[in-house]
Amino acid sequence: FDIAAAEAARARQAHLTKPPGALGRLETLAEEFCGWRGDARAEIVSAQALVFAGNHGVCAQGVNPFPQEVTAQMVANFEHGGAAINQLCRVAGARLSVIPLDLDRPTADLSEGPAMTEAETLAAMRAGADAVDPAADILILGEMGIGNSTVAAALAHGLLGGEAGLWVGRGTGADEDGLARKERVVARAAERHGGLTPLEALAALGGREQAAICGAVLAARAARIPVILDGYICTAAALPLHAADPALLAHCWVGHLSREPGHRRLVEALGKTPILDFDMALGEGSGAALALSILRAALACHNGMATFAEAGVSDG
Amino acid sequence: FDIAAAEAARARQAHLTKPPGALGRLETLAEEFCGWRGDARAEIVSAQALVFAGNHGVCAQGVNPFPQEVTAQMVANFEHGGAAINQLCRVAGARLSVIPLDLDRPTADLSEGPAMTEAETLAAMRAGADAVDPAADILILGEMGIGNSTVAAALAHGLLGGEAGLWVGRGTGADEDGLARKERVVARAAERHGGLTPLEALAALGGREQAAICGAVLAARAARIPVILDGYICTAAALPLHAADPALLAHCWVGHLSREPGHRRLVEALGKTPILDFDMALGEGSGAALALSILRAALACHNGMATFAEAGVSDG
Incomplete structure (x- = not known):
């Protein structure tokens, strides 16, 4: 398990255009997947x-x-x-x-x-x-x-x-x-x-x-x-x-x-x-x-969503 | 709600290659969908x-x-x-x-x-x-x-x-x-x-x-x-x-x-x-x-699975 990749994934989640934690288990699924794959933006190709x-x-x-x-x-x-x-x-x-x-x-x-x-x-x-x-x-x-x-x-x-x-x-x-x-x-x-x-x-x-x-x-x-x-x-x-x-x-x-x-x-x-x-x-x-x-939905959000900065959305 | 379509959908579920009720809520979701759409084999096209x-x-x-x-x-x-x-x-x-x-x-x-x-x-x-x-x-x-x-x-x-x-x-x-x-x-x-x-x-x-x-x-x-x-x-x-x-x-x-x-x-x-x-x-x-x-998964099973007779599987 790659702790750094999982932590980088979690850090990304905090910047995505949603209230912190609002995607619930979808966020932890994505973070865990990234940790096991050793890639903070891991995807399912196969x-x-x-x-x-x-x-x-x-x-x-x-x-x-x-x-x-x-x-x-x-x-x-x-x-x-x-x-x-x-x-x-x-x-x-x-x-x-x-x-x-x-x-x-x-x-x-x-x-x-x-x-x-x-x-x-x-x-x-x-x-x-x-x-x-x-x-x-x-x-x-x-x-x-x-x-x-x-x-x-x-x-x-x-x-x-x-x-x-x-x-x-x-x-x-x-x-x-x-x-x-x-x-x-x-x-x-x-x-x-x-x-x-x-x-x-x-x-x-x-x-x-x-x-x-x-x-x-x-x-x-x-x-x-x-x-x-x-x-x-x-x-x-x-x-x-x-x-x-x-x-x-x-x-x-x-x-x-x-x-x-x-x-x-x-x-x-x-x-x-x-x-x-x-x-x-x-x-x-x-x-x-x-x-x-x-899991596919969780990763689609993780990898596809815009950050607050990218979208020009005020983050409270 | 088309009761006949829902009942026909339920009857189909009983013949599919699985123990009765084994798909749990996927079965009732499919039956309800068929009832509302008025079609025992209803699909999601749009x-x-x-x-x-x-x-x-x-x-x-x-x-x-x-x-x-x-x-x-x-x-x-x-x-x-x-x-x-x-x-x-x-x-x-x-x-x-x-x-x-x-x-x-x-x-x-x-x-x-x-x-x-x-x-x-x-x-x-x-x-x-x-x-x-x-x-x-x-x-x-x-x-x-x-x-x-x-x-x-x-x-x-x-x-x-x-x-x-x-x-x-x-x-x-x-x-x-x-x-x-x-x-x-x-x-x-x-x-x-x-x-x-x-x-x-x-x-x-x-x-x-x-x-x-x-x-x-x-x-x-x-x-x-x-x-x-x-x-x-x-x-x-x-x-x-x-x-x-x-x-x-x-x-x-x-x-x-x-x-x-x-x-x-x-x-x-x-x-x-x-x-x-x-x-x-x-x-x-x-x-x-x-x-x-x-719901898509439920309907894929409902419409795509073989019946016991079609598959040549003994139904107990």
């Missing part, structure tokens, strides 16, 4: 969106009403441009890539044993890191994977504790029975996999798209690319990095507050304030892509 | 933004730290493209027109007598109505006028009651003394102008840009054009219409929740939930223009 997809052995526990084939069907839908994330990336001006991760080879059932080996975990992290375009100015992250709201709850419960029920929600549409099943599965998983290091927790309680998100977050950090995480599942995927060192997520915003009840508690644990709140619960990076439009 | 500017006699009471000349200076800044609203309209794809209303002839001091005559009020309403392009698909409304957060507080206090202090905020940067002055002025104005009809209240406690906003809201309604109001001042400007008949604002969203403390109470009185909340307090239509990007 925005990249990555959606990682994986399948999960925990679906054997009946945690999701959709069949696992839907993951591959939705990947095909992404590739044909028919999903929400396609429309949202088009509107927000982001280049979308979808990365399916061994969909025909689901992870192991995390309630029975570790979901992944260390080698599988590292391979998925590597796939995530390799997908990041180092020339991008901003990275949007999302995920798809039938059953992965249970994975998110398992990671959150395993790494942050609390009652299992606090981390479980309806996901793609679980009924009361489904919700109770998810809670039991998540509680059992955390009992089985206690006292793990962050990487061990990612392997035991996560999945391939979760590991890929961790890899992409790290690669973006190395390239000084700020990241917009999506909702509950995407934020929980990055949680092992936070457990290793909270500073590893300093360059990440949370795009929106999900309808999933655990998300509010999760973002509080990370010390993050989501940019948007539209009662959404879709995944795919949808909330992150929406937030990109807000 | 978005109009109108910013009305006026000057206010109440500035004689020292309610604002900026000199009144800033209103005309900011209008020039709008015309030269240097203000926040210019950048935000560019990003959101809205055509901006700025309408200065007799800036060299401020209204009378509303704490000493009625701000405007009935004829002045009707002329400003007419100017607002005439500015609306009947071919637009959506209308963004904003305002500029040094001193007009005091006007907003006077309208809110006069029409909704409560303690004067509940409706007063820092506006463009009032200090403690300025805040106390605003509160006294607003209390005195409401005492002086009690028991008025909505039109009389608009004349006595409002200003030209407030009347123009009322005129534009009515003209948009007649043309079935949904409206996005901006923050505190813009919402308060439309309050006389609500006092006349709450249904007159049914086609209006509130773009964002302003930092001005009275705005939350005001939107609750109107039964509205602002689309965004970024701690902004700028005016100019800035929060409404930001919200337009969200």
Whole structure:
């Protein structure tokens, strides 16, 4: 983070033709972006969106009403441009890539044993890191994977504790029975996999798209690319990095507050304030892509507005 | 409002490739837009933004730290493209027109007598109505006028009651003394102008840009054009219409929740939930223009997504 660039950005904001602070969070978004990019007038020329997809052995526990084939069907839908994330990336001006991760080879059932080996975990992290375009100015992250709201709850419960029920929600549409099943599965998983290091927790309680998100977050950090995480599942995927060192997520915003009840508690644990709140619960990076439009607006004001002196406006 | 179009839009949402309701408020925004436009697949081809500017006699009471000349200076800044609203309209794809209303002839001091005559009020309403392009698909409304957060507080206090202090905020940067002055002025104005009809209240406690906003809201309604109001001042400007008949604002969203403390109470009185909340307090239509990007995203999903059948995705 380039403190001088962020401070120069803040100094510029004070001279723009508006009362001080009147653009609220748009001003801090612009300042933070400039700090990470190391440029007091940083712009978004290239925005990249990555959606990682994986399948999960925990679906054997009946945690999701959709069949696992839907993951591959939705990947095909992404590739044909028919999903929400396609429309949202088009509107927000982001280049979308979808990365399916061994969909025909689901992870192991995390309630029975570790979901992944260390080698599988590292391979998925590597796939995530390799997908990041180092020339991008901003990275949007999302995920798809039938059953992965249970994975998110398992990671959150395993790494942050609390009652299992606090981390479980309806996901793609679980009924009361489904919700109770998810809670039991998540509680059992955390009992089985206690006292793990962050990487061990990612392997035991996560999945391939979760590991890929961790890899992409790290690669973006190395390239000084700020990241917009999506909702509950995407934020929980990055949680092992936070457990290793909270500073590893300093360059990440949370795009929106999900309808999933655990998300509010999760973002509080990370010390993050989501940019948007539209009662959404879709995944795919949808909330992150929406937030990109807000960041673009913030930077348009930051870079495009006249100063009081330029405009000949009295500054009080 | 075309109930059949809104219901057809809702039925379409249920078939799109996402769990039911997963796009949250984006779904209801799209459905409401389709209802007002009378088309289950309505789109935004033409978005109009109108910013009305006026000057206010109440500035004689020292309610604002900026000199009144800033209103005309900011209008020039709008015309030269240097203000926040210019950048935000560019990003959101809205055509901006700025309408200065007799800036060299401020209204009378509303704490000493009625701000405007009935004829002045009707002329400003007419100017607002005439500015609306009947071919637009959506209308963004904003305002500029040094001193007009005091006007907003006077309208809110006069029409909704409560303690004067509940409706007063820092506006463009009032200090403690300025805040106390605003509160006294607003209390005195409401005492002086009690028991008025909505039109009389608009004349006595409002200003030209407030009347123009009322005129534009009515003209948009007649043309079935949904409206996005901006923050505190813009919402308060439309309050006389609500006092006349709450249904007159049914086609209006509130773009964002302003930092001005009275705005939350005001939107609750109107039964509205602002689309965004970024701690902004700028005016100019800035929060409404930001919200337009969200509406565009909502309609991109509504019109562009594949259905389960089209995409060959199992729907559970």
